[in-house]
Amino acid sequence: METNYRISPFVELGRRLARQLAGGELDAVVARAIAENGWFTRQSVAQAIEAICTDLLDETVLRDWLARYPRPDASAVRRVGIVLAGNIPLVGFFDLLCVCICGHRCFVKPSSKDRVLTGYVVEQLLRIEPAMPVAPLEEDTPLDALIATGSDSTRSYFGKRYREMPSLLRGSRYSIAVLDGTETEAQLEGLSNDVFQYFGLGCRNVGRIFVPRGYDPTLLRDALSRYPMSHPGYLNNYRQARALRMLDGEPLLDGGFFLLRESDEQSPNLSEIGYAYYDDLDGMESWIRRHDDRLQCVVSEVVDHPRRVGFGRAQHPSPTDYPDGTDVIAFLRRI
Incomplete structure (x- = not known):
């Protein structure tokens, strides 16, 4: 199936991360991530990366997922902030994927518990596609929309702060x-x-x-x-x-x-x-x-x-297994 979404940089990202993980090139990065978050282990980081490469960044998976949506409007580029959780390794990657693949400008605020892995993935993505519009989210960054994941109190905070802005806010589940x-x-x-x-x-x-x-x-x-x-x-x-x-x-x-x-x-x-x-x-x-x-x-x-x-698949969501059941691509197309 054909799609006009920008999938090629992400397909290459999946291939690159898989090669680096298998070849030991990620060992130093993983060690830094573990030092930053004591709940991360080599096994859990490897499991998260493998799941991303297999379940989200496979070319056929991406094409089948995005073929159900109309082609993106290149003239409707928005500035989208994403605030990521850090409870498990790279848990916020899907939001980064969705925003970038829709062609919006993506401003990222990683969790203090997962800065190393998030930073490394963004670095690799920019090496693959230097024009990819990804940048850090600062306090004064002007935004058109926000996606944020955290606790119920975090959701309430962002709901009040950005109440005039289209937002997709997730709390505890x-x-x-x-x-x-x-x-x-x-x-x-x-x-x-x-x-x-x-x-x-x-x-x-x-x-x-x-x-x-x-x-x-x-x-x-x-x-x-x-x-x-x-x-x-x-x-x-x-x-x-x-x-x-x-x-x-x-x-x-x-x-x-x-x-x-x-x-x-x-x-x-x-x-x-x-x-x-x-x-x-x-x-x-x-x-x-x-x-x-x-x-x-x-x-x-x-x-x-x-x-x-099915049993054993809870931590292997496909792209259509949207968090909280809210279609992220549909949200990004509306803003």
């Missing part, structure tokens, strides 16, 4: 999984990745799991405990959460590096995974609809949802 008890070993292994990849810090990480009434939660605990984690910060979180829950006398299942407990809400602790029972799938889908404004994605094979993904 979480993801869930819905099981029916027939999941295979491979699917449960995929669910483990959905829960623990990036230490559960991403909004696409599963933090609550819904199971049919009568399901034995020890099966879930055993399935999730197959690949223990050793990150010191994560384990400290787990030990503290376990001590507090035990002092309170709350019933829980201890997975050795995480806690599994029946709960009606999302836990604020990284190492706690909540589970809840449902009576039937119709009722489960009704619950999802009522809480959709807080959900990022739903991992399942048995419920219907526009942001549903």
Whole structure:
């Protein structure tokens, strides 16, 4: 399929990053990124880069994605600021891709937790295409539109500051999984990745799991405990959460590096995974609809949802898996 969007620099960026990662050329950059953010590891940075190269920057993927939109209006160039999160490596790359690929001028404010990787990717993009209109976002940068991702308080702040401007503001969300008890070993292994990849810090990480009434939660605990984690910060979180829950006398299942407990809400602790029972799938889908404004994605094979993904795919969004379900390209075409 044909597209008139500027994809060639990004296709080359994907190829270049993949080569550099495989050849060890990124080792020094990764080391600096880890020094800047203690939650980043070599494995998590590599996983993020591989996912970007495969899921977002493949030429066929880009062409198929953008072919559904009318050709861009070259005369409608806008100054778009993007404020990026830093909870997982390069989590804001998709916004950079969308703004640049639409031909707008992109002003970037990386998170203080992810400046190294973001800066390196921008540097590589400018080496590929020196005319790419990407620059730092400063306090006095004049803007026509803003895309910002952060906490609920951050969203509120930007909503007030830029209330007269077209904006796409994202706050806190979480993801869930819905099981029916027939999941295979491979699917449960995929669910483990959905829960623990990036230490559960991403909004696409599963933090609550819904199971049919009568399901034995020890099966879930055993399935999730197959690949223990050793990150010191994560384990400290787990030990503290376990001590507090035990002092309170709350019933829980201890997975050795995480806690599994029946709960009606999302836990604020990284190492706690909540589970809840449902009576039937119709009722489960009704619950999802009522809480959709807080959900990022739903991992399942048995419920219907526009942001549903299969087991093991939570951290592999395609370009059409828009954050919060809002079409970023459509937004950029309207401004």
